[in-house]
Amino acid sequence: MTTSFERLGLNSNADLVNTSTNMTVQTKESTISSLHGKTSQIQENLCKDYYSTELNHISEKLQFNIILMGSPRVGKNQLINAICNGENKAEISASLNSCTKDVTCYFLEDNQQQMPGVKPFRVNFYDTPGIESWTDQGGTTAMRKFIEEKDSVCVIYCAAPGTFADLAQIRPILKFCQEKKYFELSSARICGRMPFEKKSFQFNIAVCGSTCVGKSTLVNALCGKEVAKTSSSLCSTTNEIKKYVLNRTCQSVNEASSSTEYTITVWDTPGIESWTIDNVQKHFTQIMVESTPLCMIYCASPGSFARLDQLKWLVETCIKSNIFCALVCTNKYSGGSKQRAEVLKDFHSLLTSYHAMTREEANIKYYGNVALCTSVNSIIYEDMDYGVRKDVEGINELIFAIITSLKDDKLVAWCYTIAENESFWLTMRDKVVELFNISRPILEELLQKHGKDMAKFIIPLVMNAVFKKL
Ligand SMILES: Nc1nc2c(ncn2[C@@H]2O[C@H](COP(=O)(O)OP(=O)(O)OP(=O)(O)O)[C@@H](O)[C@H]2O)c(=O)[nH]1
Ligand SMILES: [Mg+2]
Structure with a gap:
């Protein structure tokens, strides 16, 4: 899956500065447990409150979109695989070149918590190319548009110690997410806010x-x-x-x-x-x-x-x-x-x-x-x-x-x-x-x-x- 993100090419190693102390990085464990807790809770509530036929109809289309952002090679794909119970969904590369040149979608179907008559939910992980190499305006605008388009339930920003990240590019996106409440893993968003x-x-x-x-x-x-x-x-x-x-x-x-x-x-x-x-x-x-x-x-x-x-x-x-x-x-x-x-x-x-x-x-x-x-x-x-x-x-x-x-x-x-x-x-x-x-x-x-x-x-x-x- 690709979108029209504009890339200017990767920064040279000389640009790498450690800015990770200013950022919140979600650990794999807390993300996994938060996701599992929320999906099962949503599923249970839907079962209790909705007509089962309607629930089927909704759950057919029920998809959670999660967007991962961050610089290249900070472990976004590793995190996706970890969230997907260790399944090798996302491509991992040992080379210095980033693997993610375009937006890639990996999905996880929640087949572990199936209930009779309820179709599994699908969680789409959108792995995005490192934004630090985008043109300033182009990058943040495209990312905001993408987040909105995907109506994502959660945006995970990743940074690894010792990597470079341009906070000036990230801040407007995080602010946008906050305003739109994208950080909330809210079940309400399934049927609209x-x-x-x-x-x-x-x-x-x-x-x-x-x-x-x-x-x-x-x-x-x-x-x-x-x-x-x-x-x-x-x-x-x-x-x-x-x-x-x-x-x-x-x-x-x-x-x-x-x-x-x-x-x-x-x-x-x-x-x-x-x-x-x-x-x-x-x-x-x-x-x-x-x-x-x-x-x-x-x-x-x-x-x-x-x-x-x-x-x-x-x-x-x-x-x-x-x-x-x-x-x-x-x-x-x-x-x-x-x-x-x-x-x-x-x-x-x-x-x-x-x-x-x-x-x-x-x-x-x-x-x-x-x-x-x-x-x-x-x-x-x-x-x-x-x-x-x-x-x-x-x-x-x-x-x-x-x-x-x-x-x-x-x-x-x-x-x-x-x-x-x-x-x-x-x-x-x-x-x-x-x-x-x-x-x-x-x-x-x-x-x-x-x-x-x-x-x-x-x-x-x-x-x-x-x-x-x-
Ligand atoms: N056949 C027919 N009679 C109507 C229609 N609208 C109102 N009427 C009749 O006109 C009379 C007045 O209707 P109301 O709905 O009470 O009129 P109103 O505007 O609420 O009157 P006030 O509250 O007293 O100002 C009643 O006898 C209704 O049955 C209609 O669309 N078709
Ligand atoms: Mg009247």
Whole structure:
């Protein structure tokens, strides 16, 4: 295995100075015992906490990358062989010339600690050429890139007494590793860093718009259950800011007893059309800025009244704070198609002043990863007088569009928000699978086992896919 490291040729013997007193050199014994301890612990925890089928899927791809750095002939290859239980994996040379001219990969499959049904882990050792002979910037930059690319669990720096090492080159790399926590042999890194480092996450979603446009109905349609109270009377149901708290627990894979709590608060707000802009700012600054929602959903229905100055302030505030905006024409059949088109036109012209429209798909206009607008029918629409009946429309598409627009932990929180929406997971399953590149055989197996309760296993698969990309 080779990479594009730039080598300038070896330094002459005259350059050799003893700098080893300033460096930390890990002994073979401590490295070996640390590695064995950690791998078996990780394996045990995975077995306890994960579905076995999913575990198989993960462990198929489960690889630890360890990068060895240091000057030539300081015993990096010897160390690899020692860690690999004395197997002669890495080439050793007695000659003065370094053996390692390019990055070489040696691997160790942990076949000693196999458990029934668990595939062995693979540890890749990347033996890198001595960095003291690289051009200053080229060497450290290439090494940092390589460490990041390999997402290594550990970087071992080797130096032998009496050899030369340029600390000016090493320090930035060690600092980089420290910042990225590469020195930690952390099992959390197997499935990604983010979700398992923190123990609880708080997320918010703000839903706003004028009175009786279908805000609460949309919240229920998105969540797939009745969380918000709705009313068909002329009187407004939501006369104060209401919050619906959804608590989800995600089983952690790195500590048997621990789990990560996701708390998602949906803020269902009263109609704001009669509020002064000062009031809008006062109430929403608290929701928008202090709790930075992962998404702001603004609702307006055809023929309803909405204040564009309020909407403009909301959108602007969100965009500044990196809050995704979904402008939704709710209860789309309640007014004529002309009114519906007008609402969408207003949304479009407002959003284009912040970001150009990037695509239109399934009746959804996207404005980069900043905003979208669409129209939905959250519940069946029936007009007996005219014999009109319309099914629910656009909800699954809206959920999926938000999935494609969010990233990382916000995306996971959104998935948890709509976790109980069976209709979404069933209808949009193939799209979700395709988007996150989820293995179909694994999915089929889980489907057969767990049937309808799909969110329970599809969300961990999504999480796995999301955090692997970090
Ligand atoms: N058919 C149909 N009816 C809807 C839709 N959205 C809302 N409605 C109806 O419109 C009425 C008002 O809906 P709500 O969800 O309570 O509206 P809201 O915006 O939350 O109202 P307030 O909280 O009072 O401001 C209810 O009778 C809903 O059933 C929709 O998409 N389709
Ligand atoms: Mg309401």
